Amino acid sequence: MSEARNIAFGFLHRDGDRWLHVQAVAACADGLRPAVAAEDEDLLVAAAWLHDIGYSPVLRDTGFHPLDGARYLASLGHEREAALVAHHSGARFVAEVRELVPELAQFPFTESALTDALTYADQITGPRGERLSVTDRLAEAVRRHGPDAPTTRAAPRRDPYIQAAAERTERRLRRR
Secondary structure (H helix, E strand, O other), X not given: OOHHHHHHHHXXXXXXXXXXXXHHHHHHHHHXXXXXXXXXXXXXXXXXXXXXXXXXXXXXXXXOHHHHHHHHHHHOOOHHHHHHHHHHHHHHHHHHHHOOHHHHOOOOOOOOHHHHHHHHHHHOEOOOOOEOOHHXXXXXXXXXXXXXXXXXXXXXXXXXXXXXXXXXXXXXHHHO
């Protein structure tokens, strides 16, 4: 078992649906290895395992799971994983709504094949691990979180980024 999987298991295995989601995102990321540089393949899968650890009540600080998870990973010295977790699935747009931009800025963001692939893996995997289209996943999140949720309020800016990341990832996969 990988270190990333062990960390995720330790924090999320008791949360049945979340654990199903994380396992499916990691499996999806494993299949997306051809969409990233060879030296980033393992990092993609590790970040997929870790992307939701901030939901753990043990790590909850700000209540913004990308930031809470990233802070924990940074405390372990996992800087690259922390940056990916901090910014997965357009978290920067939600951070704006939550007024957490300065806190999130502690973690560098670079739009790349790696960040695109992680976002894609998360956004084609439903909350119980089921495969969805990006469009269906975005609509599902609005239904699940409600109209006043920060994720929903960020959707006008976040959703086009997610759709573009998905398109770039699919294009990279077709080329290989």
